[in-house]
Amino acid sequence: MSIKAIALDIDGTLTNDEKRITPRTKEALLAAARAGITLILASGRPAHGLRALAHELELDRYHGMLVAYNGSQVRDATSGELLFNQAIPVEEARAVLEHLRGFDVIPMLVDADRLYIEDAYRCTIYHKGAPKNIVKYERDACGLRIHEVHSLLDWCITPQNKILTAGTDTYLSEHHEAMAAPFVDKLSCMFTADFYFEFTAQGIDKARALSVALPERGIDPSELVAFGDGQNDIPMLRLAGVGVAMANATDEVKNAADMVTLSNNEDGIAAALEELVR
Template sequence: MPSNIDRKLVALDIDGTLVTYDEVLSDAARDAVAAVRAAGHHVVLASGRSLIAMTPIAAELKIEESWIVASNGAVTARLDATADTGYTLERVETFDPQPVLRMLKEELPHARYAVEDVGVGFRMTELFPDGELNGEHRVVDFEELWAGHVTRVVVRSPGETSDEFHEIAARLGFDDVTYAVGWSAWMDIAPQGVTKASALEEVRKELGIAAEHTVAVGDGSNDIDMLRWAGRGVAMGHASDTVRSAANEVTGSIDDDGVVEVLRSLL
């Protein structure tokens, strides 16, 4: 077991990093995570997924006590097997979604919109395709999406490309929020300044881990800040050039179980 000075904080994205896009977690990845934890390092799942969509992955990895960063950094929790929910909320960052929702509705009147209710599910203007959002789904009028402050807004518009989403965001000048665009026409919007990196930095301080002893692995645009934050940022081999350029190194793709190579290098 390494001393606290030598212990690392290992931040792992889920989709496209630990788990395939078909929701498969390989035995090799599961074993590598277990070995890294057994060696005394802190494995922290960090995802754009909601908290209730992350806890099943933690359970599959047999992680019962650890920090977890959800909703692209807006929600930080500690896994706790003694809690009724299996976790305790440590930090929840929220914002008023009304201004950005009104602007987006002008640009994308036919898009689907949803806001997250932490630990419950989502309120949405219409149902999303099965499997895209977890928890309870409640269809509401558009104006009900800003009934209170929220951790995240999700915009889904199959008629647009990722590039077009970036162009819309740039044109609207999202000065008061942080946004991330997915592989498809999907956008996550979080409070200003809130990213996986901002949440992980707070976790790092709580754990007393040196900044140079942080490792992060990811594949998406929402991982860019996290890869830059880490002492050792590793991009998956299938990541875009923009994501790869934010990392210190590149590993194999999700099809090659690239994360396993990184995890084994820590042993």
Template sequence: KQLTPRSRAAVADLAARGTVVALASGRMYRHCMAPQVEALGLATPCICYNGAVILDPTNGQILSERPIAPELVTPVIDFAAARGLTLNLYRDDVLYIQRPTRWSELYVARTGAQPVFREDLYDWFRGSASTKMLLLDEPAEIEVLLREWQARVDGQLYVTISDPEYLEFMDPSATKGWALRRLCEHLGIDPAESAAFGDARNDLPLLEAAGYAVAMANARPELQAVADEIAPSNDEDGVAQVLERWLD
């Protein structure tokens, strides 16, 4: 997911007029969000890892971090090892994967991430906290795994789907919605004065927390149900169309 030139221009215009603009993503900062932040010239802290990290791009300072506790990381590692699934583990803004697979290649191609491969990863990482975890598989299987893991963890982890092939695990408090409220507090902004755009399942807490919620036309029904406005789809530069209207 990349900002189009039209969207970049609209966001830059909005920021130039004094509006506080922040990016929120499920992705890591290094390699993935950093190029977008730099291209836009943004100095506002950004929400990374689905809300597990809020980072100041001007100095790299982490303003908030909610990693997954080690005792909750181990069962997911054991599950991935037993099923032979590709598992992304994150620590200190570094992505670790056990070995290259077609799923790791897909993830790298989509995000620009530069993983560190370690054959001994699971033994090496066991007992450590992880910023988030991400399992990759076919979309139909990811839907099955979502229901299985939501029942298994019973609220001890926040489990969601971002892209159809990604099952993401975070600390229960690490949502984009929680991070938006925390960022607003840091900036001295009333969350009721905020606006947010979203299209994926992991964007639902963000839209619920924002004062004005915009769901894309390609968004899932549950996002459109909580939205104040439905924008044209991502393929139609929907974010840019809404921002351009606001800027008129």
């Protein structure tokens, strides 16, 4: 195939378990960029949370793209130009926040570089039996500033690119269907990790964003290689000419992919590109 673009999920895919891009993977991606292949970061993170990794991979120099908020926003990595944006309307966002009050989850909203929460001291969930400060985790991963408000519902007066909820993995597994039930015909509802369940505008996912943004660069989805490990990556893997699942991906993701590579801790991206880009 002729490869013109590479789309990369971040957590569990591009970065290892220490949240770093390994040297081998970084060099493989920079070599692709130098050869004229467009690099795309495609993540549930807000745009601000993509900037450090985008700079590390020189997306600003090589005219890459940032697919943020699970695909509800796309920006040009060089100019910052907004290429696509579809947020949750205010009334629907407020309805979600009202509904979530009946569940043991921690809702979060993002605006630019700020992470909005209701209680900075209610920040602990349990992941695989161990306590996890989820507010600190999200703040650190995306380089955000914490902003505490009395009520997210009262604060929510503008459209939202996504509504993030965090919860203990076993609790979310048992309750996510009830959390999503009133909105299944109105919004996209998905896991981005087993401790994150998110809401975006209807029909929004990484594939939808790429199907709009790629043609603007003269790139057909058949010329795209996409890498991922999570449920929210499945539409993107299916859209791409070659969808690549990481070895650490769930079986559902592996079944949706065209090939499976090594894990995020074993330079799986570099190993696959060595096969595909010759």
